Structures are given as structure tokens and as C-alpha cells.
Amino acid sequence: MMRDFSTGSAPIALNTATLGPRASLKDAVDGCLRHGIATLSPWRDRIAATGLHAASRLIRDSGLTVAGLCRGGMFPAADAAGRKAVREDNLRALDEAATLGAGALVLVVGSLPAGSKDISAARRQVEEGIAALLEDAREFGVRLAIEPLHPVYAAERACVNTLAQALDMCDRLGGDLGIAIDAYHVWWDPDLSRQIARAGRSGRILGFHVSDWMLPTASVLNDRGMMGEGIIDLKALRGEVEAAGFAGPVEVEIFSERNWWMRPVDEILSAVVRACRTAV
Amino acid sequence: MMRDFSTGSAPIALNTATLGPRASLKDAVDGCLRHGIATLSPWRDRIAATGLHAASRLIRDSGLTVAGLCRGGMFPAADAAGRKAVREDNLRALDEAATLGAGALVLVVGSLPAGSKDISAARRQVEEGIAALLEDAREFGVRLAIEPLHPVYAAERACVNTLAQALDMCDRLGGDLGIAIDAYHVWWDPDLSRQIARAGRSGRILGFHVSDWMLPTASVLNDRGMMGEGIIDLKALRGEVEAAGFAGPVEVEIFSERNWWMRPVDEILSAVVRACRTAV
Numbered sequence: 001m002m003r004d005f006s007t008g009s010a011p012i013a014l015n016t017a018t019l020g021p022r023a024s025l026k027d028a029v030d031g032c033l034r035h036g037i038a039t040l041s042p043w044r045d046r047i048a049a050t051g052l053h054a055a056s057r058l059i060r061d062s063g064l065t066v067a068g069l070c071r072g073g074m075f076p077a078a079d080a081a082g083r084k085a086v087r088e089d090n091l092r093a094l095d096e097a098a099t100l101g102a103g104a105l106v107l108v109v110g111s112l113p114a115g116s117k118d119i120s121a122a123r124r125q126v127e128e129g130i131a132a133l134l135e136d137a138r139e140f141g142v143r144l145a146i147e148p149l150h151p152v153y154a155a156e157r158a159c160v161n162t163l164a165q166a167l168d169m170c171d172r173l174g175g176d177l178g179i180a181i182d183a184y185h186v187w188w189d190p191d192l193s194r195q196i197a198r199a200g201r202s203g204r205i206l207g208f209h210v211s212d213w214m215l216p217t218a219s220v221l222n223d224r225g226m227m228g229e230g231i232i233d234l235k236a237l238r239g240e241v242e243a244a245g246f247a248g249p250v251e252v253e254i255f256s257e258r259n260w261w262m263r264p265v266d267e268i269l270s271a272v273v274r275a276c277r278t279a280v
Numbered sequence: 281m282m283r284d285f286s287t288g289s290a291p292i293a294l295n296t297a298t299l300g301p302r303a304s305l306k307d308a309v310d311g312c313l314r315h316g317i318a319t320l321s322p323w324r325d326r327i328a329a330t331g332l333h334a335a336s337r338l339i340r341d342s343g344l345t346v347a348g349l350c351r352g353g354m355f356p357a358a359d360a361a362g363r364k365a366v367r368e369d370n371l372r373a374l375d376e377a378a379t380l381g382a383g384a385l386v387l388v389v390g391s392l393p394a395g396s397k398d399i400s401a402a403r404r405q406v407e408e409g410i411a412a413l414l415e416d417a418r419e420f421g422v423r424l425a426i427e428p429l430h431p432v433y434a435a436e437r438a439c440v441n442t443l444a445q446a447l448d449m450c451d452r453l454g455g456d457l458g459i460a461i462d463a464y465h466v467w468w469d470p471d472l473s474r475q476i477a478r479a480g481r482s483g484r485i486l487g488f489h490v491s492d493w494m495l496p497t498a499s500v501l502n503d504r505g506m507m508g509e510g511i512i513d514l515k516a517l518r519g520e521v522e523a524a525g526f527a528g529p530v531e532v533e534i535f536s537e538r539n540w541w542m543r544p545v546d547e548i549l550s551a552v553v554r555a556c557r558t559a560v
Contacts, residue, residue, distance in 0.1 A: 117513040152432040154468035188434035233397040
């Protein structure tokens with residue numbers, strides 16, 4: 001039985017990316033409080049701009065829950081020095097996630113190092129990088145959530161591109177590893193329903209992100225739509241994710257350079273709350 | 281054992297799209313003859329601009345072989361009248377393919393009808409549309425080749441987005457149905473090697489198309505690279521396709537509005553021949 005969002009009781013997590021680059025962490029926190037949004041998923045640049053300890057205090061004092069910290073990952077590197085720098089950055093991300101009380105560190109895993117055409121090698125590096133980070137994550141009390149990205153980002157941002165691939169990796173590495181399911185990245189997948197059910201059975205769904213795929217799409221990076229504006233059947237997708245056992249908040253993450261990011265925070269958040277009621 | 285292309289003996293099929301919208305069918309035919317390219321894969325707009333029978337005569341007199349006609353498909357439609365129009369257009373495409381002596385009609389299958397968010401329904405319509413066309417294709421002596429397109433086109437151009445999905449459809453529909461493997465569309469797929477081998481075992485590989493994925497990509501529609509310019513490991517991919525039994529020509533299909541299409545036909549074709557020798 002799907003949760004009823006139509007009465008306005010949708011458990012929403014605001015991903016700070018939705019407010020665009022002009023909004024500070026404080027803008028996001030204050031906006032959540034004004035609009036009855038109980039959960040926040042910050043990007044690390046917003047935390048860095050505020051300072052980790054000030055950010056942590058700000059969020060704790062607000063009473064907001066932190067869902068996922070965005071992001072760790074970017075594992076493949078051209079050489080050992082590069083991989084060492086990546087690992088150190090991921091350890092810092094884990095420390096930040098723990099300090100903020102985030103349940104998960106979201107992993108955008110990275111892809112081809114400069115000059116490489118070997119995506120299989122990149123995938124092996126990702127798996128080795130995650131394997132090496134799992135014990136640290138346990139010690140920090142933070143779960144790692146692999147976020148498969150849409151195949152259009154396969155060369156530059158993430159070489160994990162389907163739920164099946166992410167779940168295969170989870171099965172091989174075991175432990176607390178999980179996934180974040182982002183509607184924008186996975187809606188097209190002919191194997192989607194089966195893999196969502198599989199993820200549910202193994203308790204691996206750590207996050208469910210929503211936005212919409214615009215038709216036409218002006219830019220695959222920064223032209224995501226508000227839920228309901230595009231062609232993703234978000235209600236059906238939420239139904240499947242909840243049937244698989246997910247009971248967490250619906251995380252709204254909209255990159256929209258030309259439209260939503262141009263608008264005032266309150267206008268964006270009113271639209272978010274309304275769209276979660278009607279289109280998710 | 282992979283065929284040796286390094287000596288310049290690569291069996292190349294020129295897809296007319298590679299020369300851009302300014303080049304006529306005659307430009308393409310003459311260019312092939314000048315550059316030692318023995319096979320042509322025309323788009324239907326080039327055929328229509330010349331007239332079917334003049335086009336057929338032109339190609340026959342040239343001695344060129346026709347690999348695939350691009351394209352049939354676009355099955356999903358909002359209503360019965362729309363589906364009827366689609367079927368009639370596909371029958372015309374089969375007639376054109378037969379008249380031109382093309383071995384295959386390449387299917388870009390289409391996706392969501394206007395206003396629809398139901399990609400599963402679109403997929404069912406595609407399968408029904410192909411099923412209804414199979415007997416006609418047999419009568420025309422033309423094989424149907426499903427071309428899975430990159431998931432970035434899933435909303436607008438094709439809701440068949442992986443080799444696995446296309447091959448599942450082939451298995452269900454049986455008969456002469458096959459697939460076209462386009463490097464640009466499939467290079468990212470973590471399941472690629474397994475599915476190429478599967479396609480080979482069932483004799484379904486009817487075409488192998490190459491171009492390259494640019495980094496960065498200015499437009500996912502019309503910014504494909506010449507082979508070697510981007511990040512696809514085309515040699516490895518050709519090795520897998522040939523190990524799976526494919527022995528046909530390598531079809532070069534490059535949509536490049538800002539770069540290659542601006543250049544003279546001979547410059548494009550020299551680059552094609554060179555790139556096939558060095559990068560495929």
C-alpha cells in the first residue's frame with residue numbers, strides 16, 4: 001500500500017542542489033522550516049561554504065534530519081597518487097557525514113581517467129575504491145550509497161549506470177553497502193522493476209530521489225524538471241520503491257539552471273511541496 | 281582472430297548521414313567510388329530526394345552494395361489511426377529496402393506518444409508493431425534490424441535501449457529478426473560483452489555501426505566524433521563483435537553538425553578511411 005501524499009503529509013528531503021548555487025546552507029535550512037520539510041540532504045560545497053562545525057550546529061539547532069551527504073566517490077584516477085588523493089577526500093567526506101549525522105554518504109563513483117578508453121578498468125577501480133572504504137564507513141557509522149547515474153554520464157561522472165550493476169557490486173562487496181535510486185537516472189531502464197524488487201529484498205535502498213525528465217531536454221546536466229513537468233511516471237516508480245520496502249523521505253534533487261534556480265527559495269519550495277502532493 | 285584493417289583493406293559501409301544534410305545520394309555514391317568504399321547505407325530522405333527508382337538505378341550502376349536502409353520503426357502512436365499510418369510507412373520502407381536490394385531495414389523503434397508517461401506501454405506497442413511487420417519483411421526478402429539507442433534517447437526516439445532488451449524481443453518474436461549494434465549507443469553498457477556474445481550465438485548481428493563519443497559532448501544528437509576522436513574503445517568492441525561471428529562491413533555513421541558535416545565530402549571520406557585503419 002503506497003503512502004498517501006495527496007493530503008500534504010509527504011515526507012520530503014530537500015537536496016540543497018534544488019535551490020541552486022546562490023542559496024546558502026542557511027537559506028536551505030530556513031526554507032525547510034518555513035515549508036514543513038523535515039529532512040535535508042546537503043551537497044558538500046554548501047557545507048564547506050558554511051564550515052563543517054557551523055553547518056553541523058546550524059542543522060542540529062534546526063531539528064532537521066540529514067538523509068544523505070552528496071557526495072563521495074570519483075574513484076578512478078590515472079595513477080597511485082591520484083587514487084590516494086581520492087581516498088583521502090572520501091575519508092573527509094565520511095568524517096563530514098558522521099559529524100552532520102547523515103545516514104548515508106552518496107557515491108557518484110566517477111569514470112574514465114583522462115586519456116583512458118577502458119571503462120572496464122574504471123569499473124574495477126570503482127569496486128576496489130568502495131571495498132577499501134567500507135570498513136572506514138562502518139567505523140564512522142555511515143552507510144555508503146552507490147548512485148547509478150544515467151548512461152549519458154558514463155564517460156565523465158559515473159561508470160555505474162544501472163541498478164543491476166550497482167546491486168551486483170553490492171552483492172560482491174557485501175556488508176552495509178546500499179544504493180540510491182534517482183528517478184532521473186533510472187526511469188528508462190527496461191529492467192527497472194525487477195531490480196527495484198531485488199534491491200528491496202536485500203534491504204539496500206538507502207535513498208529515493210525525484211525530479212523529472214523534460215521533453216525536450218535542453219541540457220542533460222542542468223535542465224531537470226520539477227516533478228510532473230516531464231515524462232517520468234513518478235507515482236508508479238514510488239509505488240515500486242515503497243512496495244520494495246522503502247519507507248524513507250522522497251528526496252527532491254532538481255538541477256535547473258534556466259528555470260527553477262532562477263526563482264526565489266520560497267517559490268521553489270512551494271512548488272516542491274505541491275509537486276510531491278500531486279505528481280509523486 | 282580479428283580482421284586486419286591496418287593495411288587499408290577495411291570493409292567499410294558509408295552511412296549517408298556521415299556526409300551531412302548537404303550531400304546528395306549521388307555525392308555519397310561518387311564519394312564511395314573515389315575512396316574505395318564498397319557498401320552504402322542510405323537514409324530514406326536521401327532516397328526520397330533522388331526518387332526511389334533513380335536512386336536504385338544510380339546505386340545498381342555504381343556496383344555498390346546496400347547494407348541497411350535507415351530507417352523504419354517509430355511504432356508507438358497515440359491512437360489506431362496513428363498506428364495505421366506508422367504501419368503504412370513501414371511497408372513503404374520495406375518496399376524501398378527491397379527495391380534498393382538492402383539486406384536489412386534498420387528499426388529506430390520510437391517511444392512515448394505525446395502526453396504519455398508509460399514507457400512500458402510504448403515497449404509493448406513496439407513489440408506488437410514489429411510482430412505485425414515480420415511476415416511482410418519475409419515477403420519483401422528484407423531482414424528487420426532493431427537498433428537499440430542510447431538511453432538518452434529513451435523518451436523521444438527509441439524505448440529499446442539495451443542489447444539485452446532487443447535480444448529478448450528477438451527471442452520472443454523469433455524468425456529473421458536481428459539487431460544493429462551501434463558503438464555510440466551501447467559502449468557504456470556493463471552487460472555489453474555478454475550480450476554481444478549472445479547475439480552472435482543466435483546469428484542476430486545484422487550491422488555494426490561506428491563513430492565516437494566526444495568528451496565533452498556538446499549535443500547528444502549531433503556531436504558524434506570520428507572514430508578515434510572520443511573515448512569508445514572501438515578496437516576492443518570490433519574484436520568482440522567479430523568474435524561473435526560478424527563478418528560484415530563496419531558502417532560509419534557520424535552525426536556531426538559543428539565539425540565533420542561542415543567539411544567537403546572528400547575530406548570526410550579520407551578521414552573515414554584513415555580512422556577505420558587506425559582506430560577501429
